[in-house]
Amino acid sequence: MPDQGKANSRPPQRLNLRPDEEVGAPVVQIRNLWTRFGRTVIHQDLNLDIYDGEILTIVGGSGTGKTVLLRQMLGLERPSQGCVKVFGEDISAASPEQLQNMRNHWGMLFQQGALYSALTVFDNIAFPMRELRALPEDVIRDAVLLKMDMVGLGPEHANKMPSDLSGGMIKRAALARALALEPRLLFLDEPTAGLDPDLSDAFVALIQTLHRELKLTVVMVTHDLDTLFALSSRIAVLAEKHVLAVGPSCDVLRVDHPFIKHFFLGPRGQRALEVLEERQSRDDSESEN
Numbered sequence: 422m423p424d425q426g427k428a429n430s431r432p433p434q435r436l437n438l439r440p441d442e443e444v445g446a447p448v449v450q451i452r453n454l455w456t457r458f459g460r461t462v463i464h465q466d467l468n469l470d471i472y473d474g475e476i477l478t479i480v481g482g483s484g485t486g487k488t489v490l491l492r493q494m495l496g497l498e499r500p501s502q503g504c505v506k507v508f509g510e511d512i513s514a515a516s517p518e519q520l521q522n523m524r525n526h527w528g529m530l531f532q533q534g535a536l537y538s539a540l541t542v543f544d545n546i547a548f549p550m551r552e553l554r555a556l557p558e559d560v561i562r563d564a565v566l567l568k569m570d571m572v573g574l575g576p577e578h579a580n581k582m583p584s585d586l587s588g589g590m591i592k593r594a595a596l597a598r599a600l601a602l603e604p605r606l607l608f609l610d611e612p613t614a615g616l617d618p619d620l621s622d623a624f625v626a627l628i629q630t631l632h633r634e635l636k637l638t639v640v641m642v643t644h645d646l647d648t649l650f651a652l653s654s655r656i657a658v659l660a661e662k663h664v665l666a667v668g669p670s671c672d673v674l675r676v677d678h679p680f681i682k683h684f685f686l687g688p689r690g691q692r693a694l695e696v697l698e699e700r701q702s703r704d705d706s707e708s709e710n
């Protein structure tokens with residue numbers, strides 16, 4: 422149960438572990454953000470910067486406001502106070518037209534894939550392109566097949582309905598749709614939820630490749646530690662209604678806070694770290710040979 426507003430007078434303890442070498446204007450800038458639902462305070466004076474080209478993962482206990490924060494970055498909800506800038510534009514002050522224009526520069530992969538069930542894979546991916554009303558159908562056709570290829574879906578899947586697809590294929594089709602307008606910024610909400618470990622590893626590898634090749638900035642929410650350690654450039658921990666710590670995983674893990682100890686350093690976290698270290702030393706020795 423979140424605390425009530427009056428109880429939040431304690432100044433937030435903030436620890437920003439951003440390495441000095443990161444420079445340039447942030448792609449997403451959140452300043453002094455408050456979110457209240459009635460008398461319940463979810464975010465209190467929250468600040469966060471997300472930089473070009475990084476994969477920033479937001480973690481936090483259940484109900485700490487990760488989804489709400491993501492929705493505020495997408496302009497789907499307005500904060501009670503404070504400012505969210507995306508590509509330098511204040512999204513909380515944008516008109517519906519400005520917001521629509523901004524939405525064309527980012528993609529979003531929702532937790533359940535969220536494909537339109539009445540549309541084929543092809544039409545789902547074509548949907549954002551057709552909404553622009555500026556592209557001829559033959560260009561759309563080529564672009565859709567290219568996006569499908571990028572995510573590892575062959576053209577034979579183009580006319581399938583979402584109900585004919587496996588969980589992994591739904592995620593791939595939804596990712597292709599999120600990439601339809603060639604965004605610079607990609608939001609991922611629990612990208613590997615519901616996938617078995619092999620499919621999850623394959624999807625993580627796909628995100629790594631696309632992030633590298635398309636030079637994407639990625640903002641992700643996940644509870645899955647394997648996904649988190651494999652992908653994140655930095656991790657932002659939401660606790661006590663603000664960003665308690667933000668930095669590379671090795672730095673965040675050293676922060677002495679009960680949530681961090683419980684989340685990262687329990688048996689699940691140790692296992693995920695061991696797998697990551699094994700993978701890294703394998704990659705290192707392969708690149709030496």
Ligand SMILES: Nc1ncnc2c1ncn2[C@@H]1O[C@H](COP(=O)(O)OP(=O)(O)OP(=O)(O)O)[C@@H](O)[C@H]1O
Binds near residue numbers: 458481
């Ligand atoms: N529109 C709303 N009206 C009232 N309360 C809301 C609304 N949206 C979210 N909340 C509350 O805000 C809190 C944060 O919700 P949110 O879904 O962002 O949490 P979360 O960190 O994503 O949790 P989880 O990890 O369990 O998905 C929750 O207590 C939720 O019930």
